[in-house]
Amino acid sequence: MKILQKGFNFSQDGPGNRLVYHLQGCNFRCKWCSNPESMSAEYSSAKNYTVDELFDEVKRSRMMFFDGGGVTFTGGECTLQYEELIELLKKLKEAGISTAIETNASSPHLIEIAEYVDYLIADFKHFDTDIHKKWIGVGNEAVKKNLEEVFLSGRQIHIRIPLIHNVNDTPQGFVDFFTKHDTSNAVFEFLPYHEFGKDKWSAEYEIENGFVSDETVKEFKNLFVSNGLKVVKT
Numbered sequence: 045m046k047i048l049q050k051g052f053n054f055s056q057d058g059p060g061n062r063l064v065y066h067l068q069g070c071n072f073r074c075k076w077c078s079n080p081e082s083m084s085a086e087y088s089s090a091k092n093y094t095v096d097e098l099f100d101e102v103k104r105s106r107m108m109f110f111d112g113g114g115v116t117f118t119g120g121e122c123t124l125q126y127e128e129l130i131e132l133l134k135k136l137k138e139a140g141i142s143t144a145i146e147t148n149a150s151s152p153h154l155i156e157i158a159e160y161v162d163y164l165i166a167d168f169k170h171f172d173t174d175i176h177k178k179w180i181g182v183g184n185e186a187v188k189k190n191l192e193e194v195f196l197s198g199r200q201i202h203i204r205i206p207l208i209h210n211v212n213d214t215p216q217g218f219v220d221f222f223t224k225h226d227t228s229n230a231v232f233e234f235l236p237y238h239e240f241g242k243d244k245w246s247a248e249y250e251i252e253n254g255f256v257s258d259e260t261v262k263e264f265k266n267l268f269v270s271n272g273l274k275v276v277k278t
């Protein structure tokens with residue numbers, strides 16, 4: 045598996061203390077991406093590991109998985125390496141280790157992968173297909189289809205919405221999409237825009253003043269909650 049970086053963090057990418065693997069490669073091109081070096085399938089700093097090497101590393105780290113922690117695969121987009129990812133997730137499940145993925149939710153294999161995941165975190169960046177395509181490079185049809193399947197399945201899901209001024213900072217369209225479904229198995233989180241990755245872009249950085257105000261975040265929260273959607277903050 046091609047890994048860009050790895051390290052521990054607490055409670056940001058799933059519950060408890062987690063060993064987080066950033067897998068190299070992404071099929072989206074979000075113009076605000078804070079890890080642009082993770083997009084390309086090849087990157088000089090990324091390293092290859094076998095499934096067994098990673099499994100052994102995770103097992104050796106077991107003592108660190110306190111407060112309900114475990115291992116999280118993120119990216120880039122972790123589902124692009126789905127064959128090896130599923131193989132590793134299966135081994136981890138058999139070993140009783142908590143698994144999580146953080147995904148852009150576009151993979152045709154997402155539902156299959158989710159079978160082996162204890163904590164599913166998915167981004168939802170825009171409800172409108174054309175606007176999604178404008179800022180991300182591809183439409184949102186696959187994302188919506190996957191989310192709809194997860195809602196129907198009853199599987200728990202944590203949906204993260206990055207909030208970017210002049211891209212997606214009005215809540216009604218999101219609420220209209222989510223309230224069409226039974227989302228009782230879902231929680232929602234808002235991630236206000238930041239510029240941590242701006243200096244890493246070699247191509248032109250096209251987001252101008254993407255920051256959203258506290259009032260905007262509050263507006264999202266209030267509209268979601270008043271429509272019966274569960275909002276969380278990690």
Ligand code: SF4
Nearest residue numbers: 070072074077120148
């Ligand atoms: S999905 Fe994530 S990793 Fe991929 S381009 Fe968008 S922000 Fe970057």
